[in-house]
Amino acid sequence: MPKVIGLTGGIATGKSTVAQLLSAHGFKIVDADIAARKAVEKGSEGLQQVHALFGDAAITENGEMDRAYVGEQVFYDSALREKLNAIVHPKVRELMEAEKNAWLKEGHHVIMDIPLLYENNLEDTVDEVWLVYASESIQVDRLMARNDLSLEDAKARVYSQISIDKKSRMADVVIDNLGTTLELKQNVERLLIQKGFLEPYSTEE
Structure with a gap:
């Protein structure tokens, strides 16, 4: 039975990267920003x-x-x-x-890529919510680097959303993105194996 997963996070938590990783594993992405x-x-x-x-x-x-x-x-x-x-x-x-x-x-299987899923009360429209997590300080640092924002502007954007810690308590699954892109890829693959979307890798020669 195909599943509908709501993918969310906070600004600059790495949600787009996770969407790309899931797409590479055959999930179809329905992107709220494109819509x-x-x-x-x-x-x-x-x-x-x-x-x-x-x-x-x-x-x-x-x-x-x-x-x-x-x-x-x-x-x-x-x-x-x-x-x-x-x-x-x-x-x-x-x-x-x-x-x-x-x-x-x-x-x-469909990924509903919705940045403001909780802000717009859309959690009941999906089977499960997967949240991409990075701390608020990491969000601010990434935003400043990515969008060339001042500290004040970056904080204003982060704080205009429900806090990432509160969202993480509401989500069914939390995907850790506190580290490198490689670590994030490994975290996503572990999750897909755990959920039965991906076969465990064989260690046999």
Whole structure:
């Protein structure tokens, strides 16, 4: 019976890397970020609604959503963020649901890659939740390095989500990403063997 796994974490915990590792083992990835981009792509109804809410500054010269501008507007304004979510989230769910069902129909295990799974109360839409864990200090360090952010900005982004420690207590499975990429790969493979998705490696010659 194909399984639906919710994959989540916090910003800069390494969730995308885990999604790539799972994809290499045959899981089909349904990515919330890709669906969110499709929901407001050029010419879409979603983009028209964003334009109506934020004005001309929210649209780039080539007719796409200016993600940086919109992100800045909603980051410190929760009321505006809720209005944006009311536009985007229903469309994202519809797109993800259709993709998930298509893969399940073909008999594949599906990973629902949802960064804000707990923030949006989506844990009941999957069979299990797997969380990629890195400490908050590691999240901040990785964010500063990856996005060239100040300490203050990196912390603001980390603290805008439910804390990774709280999420880890809610998840069915916690995937440790405190170490190297190789250690993460080994942790994922151990989990897949434990869950019966992967055959244990033979040590015989």
